[in-house]
Amino acid sequence: MGAGASTGLAQEGEAAAHEAGLGDLPENCVAELMLRLDPPEICGLARISRTFRGAASGDFVWKTKLPRNYTYLLKKALSEKEGxxxxxxxxxYARLCRRNPFDGGTKEFWLEKHKGRLCMSISSKALLITGIDDRRYWNYIPTEESRFHSVAYLQQTWWFEVDGxxxxxxxxGTYSLYFRLHLGRASRRLxxxxxxxxxxHGWNIKPARFQLWTSDGQHVLCHCNLDDPGCWIRYHAGDFVVENANAATKVKFSMKQxxxxxxxxxxxxxxVLICPKGLRQEKVSASIRV
Known part of the structure; x- marks a missing residue:
């Protein structure tokens, strides 16, 4: 009889343990946990149970992941119909993580999905390039290796100057600004x-000079030799700090030789790429600051 009672208690304990699980946690407790996680982790936990899925859809969870000025960014991203x-x-959040073109498609911004920080890319067609209209020296060539499907290719010049x-x-936050450059003309064959x-030729004789200025008085100057033909390299022009999300920051930048x-x-x-400082990049150059 004692053995039968012990077996019954064991079965009841196993049943209770089987019934209790993560899905039994209150949804508000799960939501509090998700406030401390990154968006990809939240989406992963949503697969666990209905409770986790409900918490992962909570508005107050996702509002904490959005940038402070997300209404400005959303207005910039949406078309009139989408608005x-x-x-x-x-x-x-999902919409802002997509590529959001503006200024006629020559610029685009997006949120990197892990921390919701803003990144931006500016096409060569949005830059002021000295001599770009003279086909003896410059040409726009199509390529699948650019987000904008074309790049400005220089054959030869004495005076090299790119401003934007x-x-x-x-x-x-603190942002880094890079010029994405490539020595040589890439193509595909077979x-x-x-x-x-x-x-x-000519890039190893004297370094190129990179500069950036901001409307609140920040200024960075650095020099760097261009090297490693055949590779896309992001040359670091400098960093700048933004403190007020409600005011527009004007950033001017240049590359000269x-x-x-x-x-x-x-x-x-x-x-030109603008991204949060410290964000992992593809091959990035070292530069000499002065």
Whole structure:
């Protein structure tokens, strides 16, 4: 009889243990946990149970993941037709993580999905390039290796100067600005990537000068030699800090090599990237700051 009673208690304990699980946690407790997680982790937990799925859809969870000025970013991202639709905070986050073109498609921004920090890319067609209209020196060439499907290719010049600017309500934080460049002209032959370097010259004689300025008085200057033909490299022009998300920050930037004692050429100018400082990048150059 004692053995039978023990077996019964054991079965009841096993049944209770089987019935209690993560799905039995109150949804508000699960939501509090999700406030401390990154968006990909929240989406992963949503697969556990109905309770987790409900908590992962909570508006107050996703509002904490959005940038402070998300209404400005959303207005910038949506078309007139889309602007009539009311989106939940979760859908707003997903929408802002997509590539959002503006200024005629020459610029785009997005949120990196892990921390919801803003990134931006500016096409070469939105930059002021000295001599770009002279086809003896410059051409726009199509390529699948650019987000914008074309790059500015320099055959040869004495005076190299690329300028640009952006005025935007950046969320608060520290941002890094890069020029995405490539020595040599890449193409595909029989399904393989090849790179022509016949016009590459002059970049190892004197370094290029990178600068950036902001409307609140920040200024960075650095020099860097361009090297490693055949690779896309992001050359770090400098960092700037944004403190007020409700005010537009104007950022001006430039890349120059105007020593007319020698010509330089064989360079592809793809875009300018602005992203949170410390975000992992593809191959990035080292630079000398002055």
């Amino acid at each position: 009539e639709v009311v989106l939940s905070p979760k859908k707003i 600017e952006i005025e935007f309500n950046f969320p608060p 399904g393989r990537r090849i790179c022509s370097t016949e016009h590459v 105007i020593d007319c004692t020698h010509t330089k050429g064989g360079l592809c100018v793809d875009s």
